[in-house]
Structures are given as C-alpha cells and as structure tokens.
Amino acid sequence: METSQNQQQAVCGKEAIDLLNCVAQSPYDQEKCFSLLQGLRECIVNKKVKKFSLAEQTREHGDSSGKKQN
16 A cells, blocks of 8 residues: 555656656766656646655654654
8 A cells, every 4th residue: 555655645756766867877868868857847747746845854854853742
C-alpha cells in the first residue's frame, strides 16, 4: 500500500528525478536534458501541478516537533 501512496504523492516525480539526474551527469547532455525538461513540463501541465515540495522535509519537521513534545 505504501508504494501506491508514494506514487500518488510524487506527481511527476519520475520526470523530475530523471531531469535532475541528467543535469548532474558528466558530461552534460543539453539536448537530452532539454527533452526531459519538456517531458516534466508536459506532466506538470497535464496534472495541473502548482507547486512542488520535498516530503522528507515535512516529515523531519513533524518528527522533531514530536520529539520536543515528549
């Protein structure tokens, strides 16, 4: 069940990760990365994404506040 929940939360996540990994590669392949950027943009438009955030940051804040309360 967690896998399906993670997929639902990570809208266009695969496209974003692919683009980030492309940019990090050496040598840098601008044409490939541009193609991946177009794919990410298409996904964002199709799924009507307005803003991205990192879920791990949210969890860290929740965990630290939970520890403070104990």
